[in-house]
């Protein structure tokens with residue numbers, strides 16, 4: 001009986017050994033058949049979706065040392081629109097959106113961050129909006145919490161009931177897990193502010209995030225205070 005128990009404990013512990021795939025970023029247990037299978041299913045599909053072959057006409061709106069930002073509009077050639085959709089689907093998958101459609105697909109602007117290895121590692125979808133609701137922190141309940149605690153508890157944020165004028169709504173922002181914390185989301189948003197409106201520059205107040213995730217809130221809070 002002792003030997004049997006030991007076996008079970010070992011097997012249990014092995015399940016905890018999580019591996020991160022260095023190419024697709026999936027976290028899985030290499031010891032689990034099920035996980036290995038799911039990883040194999042995911043891996044190639046993911047890499048195909050983010051692969052960027054290069055287009056004859058690319059609307060490059062910003063260039064950086066480690067990549068460039070391409071803007072895709074709804075009336076662009078099929079291959080461009082398809083790539084934007086493929087990447088959006090990956091982002092939606094990760095965000096847990098099922099079939100959330102854009103409020104107005106024919107108006108949406110998709111910004112793709114293509115890195116020097118020709119992979120789309122970032123995606124931002126921006127839409128024209130008339131108004132947004134400012135996110136308010138709740139000072140009463142959070143007075144004694146550190147910001148980290150606050151975020152960790154994923155408290156519901158309270159929104160102002162007074163609509164404020166906004167011009168650009170960010171309905172999706174996603175960066176490939178292995179490319180995060182390198183300023184890619186920041187650079188995509190800066191680029192949106194410079195290129196969203198022809199001939200105009202948007203302030204941070206004119207941008208609204210729709211329904212942000214915990215990651216999205218941390219990023220948006222930081223971005224807006226700079």
Ligand code: ACO
Pocket residue numbers: 094095170171172173174175176179180181182183184185186187209210211212213214215216217218219220222223
């Ligand atoms: N935890 C704490 N702080 C963060 C985080 C985080 N996870 N992400 C960003 N920040 C803050 C940091 O202060 C960071 O600066 P630092 O790295 O010098 O400390 C600053 O924001 C700028 O971060 P970037 O490097 O520009 O952001 P990144 O390229 O990593 O992308 C993003 C951020 C898009 C939220 C990414 O984490 C992601 O794709 N997450 C999964 C998808 C998601 O949740 N997207 C938001 C959905 S909400 C919406 O779509 C409207």
Ligand code: ZN
Pocket residue numbers: 021022023024025026039043
């Ligand atoms: Zn992989």
